[in-house]
Amino acid sequence: GAVEYLLNSWSAERYEKGLPIVFPRLSEGNYVHNYQASTYWVRNARYVRLKNIELGYNVPKPLLARIGLSATRLFVNANNLYTWSSVFDGVDPEQPTGIVNEEPYPLTRTINAGLNLKF
Numbered sequence: 001g002a003v004e005y006l007l008n009s010w011s012a013e014r015y016e017k018g019l020p021i022v023f024p025r026l027s028e029g030n031y032v033h034n035y036q037a038s039t040y041w042v043r044n045a046r047y048v049r050l051k052n053i054e055l056g057y058n059v060p061k062p063l064l065a066r067i068g069l070s071a072t073r074l075f076v077n078a079n080n081l082y083t084w085s086s087v088f089d090g091v092d093p094e095q096p097t098g099i100v101n102e103e104p105y106p107l108t109r110t111i112n113a114g115l116n117l118k119f
Contacts, residue, residue: 008021010025043086044086045093047083047084047086049080050083053077054075054077054078055075057073058071058073069119071117071118072115073116075115076114078111078112079108080107080110
């Protein structure tokens with residue numbers, strides 16, 4: 001399906017009902033208006049991305065001695081956790097320029113948790 005924000009594209013029904021219209025009408029095929037030069041789609045692509053983060057905790061050794069462990073570490077790490085940008089939602093600002101008419105494909109966000117035990 002279409003990205004949610006594209007539902008605010010122009011249509012006769014939306015126009016007649018006075019609903020918000022953010023994008024020109026969606027169409028496919030060889031329509032002349034689809035190929036007109038325009039700055040409408042130009043966006044500032046500055047962004048900040050929290051790409052990698054890891055948080056860890058080493059359990060104090062006095063607590064571990066009671067249960068026969070020499071070391072224990074708890075951790076959580078994540079990749080592509082969040083991106084702050086002004087491009088359209090779902091569009092990766094690192095996407096190469098010149099790619100047109102593609103549905104935005106969301107970045108894969110990965111979150112891992114783990115436990116390291118040393119006996």
